[in-house]
Amino acid sequence: MSDFIFAPADQPSLPIAGAADRFPVRRIFCVGRNYAAHAAEMGNEVDRDAPFYFTKSAHALLQSGQDMPYPQATHDLHHEIELVVAIGPSVGLTNPPADEVAIFGYAVGLDMTRRDLQxxxxxxxxxxxxxxDFENAAIIGAITPAEGALLDAAHIRLxxxxxxxxxxxxxxxxHSVKAIIAHLSTLYHLRSGxxxxxxxPAxxxxxxxxxxxxxxxxGLEPVTTTIV
Known part of the structure; x- marks a missing residue:
């Protein structure tokens, strides 16, 4: 096996609430316009037939509690608070169908946006x-395992x-979490991480x-950061 010509980047990961182990992050998918009031404030129509997506690099991840340096090339940095779903192992299945995709847990995240560039x-x-998709644009808190997360009547706030x-x-x-996973699974093989x-929301x-x-x-661990 050949050596790398330079050291590869560290594996992005997140802490798990109540555990010493960490959750390795593979890909970050983001759902656009999933709250009607937010779509309206941005002057957009809502597509109720199917969600749409954009992505962030796993290397854009910033740990909750760390400062976020104000990013380059923008004068209009915006916050967007979001529920984050973490996909876990589907035992024995390499490319599991949507109804067998395992949710490992949930977290709170900030989709930071250079609004002027968008x-x-x-x-x-x-x-x-x-x-x-830029450095530190995905700020995410510790993941609460699914069995400990009671979200049926939960609120989100920033x-x-x-x-x-x-x-x-x-x-x-x-689009509910279940509906998002079902649709996203028609476009990608969702896998652990x-x-x-x-x-x-608005x-x-x-x-x-x-x-x-x-x-x-x-019911979830909070996400925090200070802009510096």
């Missing part, structure tokens, strides 16, 4: 990559400097250096 991409009918910015019941999602960020807005963000979903 808007320019939209205006030019170009991909969103530069607006969505506070910035102690002031409420975003809040909604998870039941406001247009994949994460799905399930969309953000109230997205800009953040600046010095802002402290605290994201909460009832």
């Amino acid at each position: 808007a320019a991409a939209k205006d030019g009918r170009k991909p969103w990559d530069t607006g969505k 506070d910035v400097n102690g002031d409420l910015r975003q809040t909604a019941p998870l039941s406001d999602m247009i 994949d994460l799905i960020m399930t969309g953000t 109230g997205v807005a800009a953040v600046v250096r010095g802002d402290k963000l605290v994201g909460i979903v009832d």
Whole structure:
């Protein structure tokens, strides 16, 4: 076996609530416009027939509790608080069908967005990559194993400097977790280590250096960061 010409990057991973082991992150899928009020505030129509997706590199991951350096090439950095689904092992199945994809657990995440770059991409009918997929753009808290997560009546919220910015019941999602997995499984073979960020409620807005963000979903570990 040949050696690498330089040392490969460390495996991105997340902590697991109540455990010493960590969850290795493989891919990050993101659902767009999954709350009607958020779609409306952005001037977009809602597609109720099927979700749509964009992606973030696993190497865009920032650990909850770490500071986020204000990213280059933007003057309009926005927060988007989201429920994150972590896919676990499907025993004996290499490419499991949607109804046998195992959910390992859930977390709270921040889909950080260079809104000015995303808007320019939209205006030019170009991909969103530069607006969505950049260093530290996926800030995610510890994963709570599925058996310990009670989300049926849960709410999601984001506070910035102690002031409420975003809040909604998870039941406001247009496409449920089950529906997202069923649809995404028609496009990709979901495998252990994949994460799905399930969309953000209304109230997205800009953040600046010095802002402290605290994201909460009832029953899960919070996600926190400070913009520096």
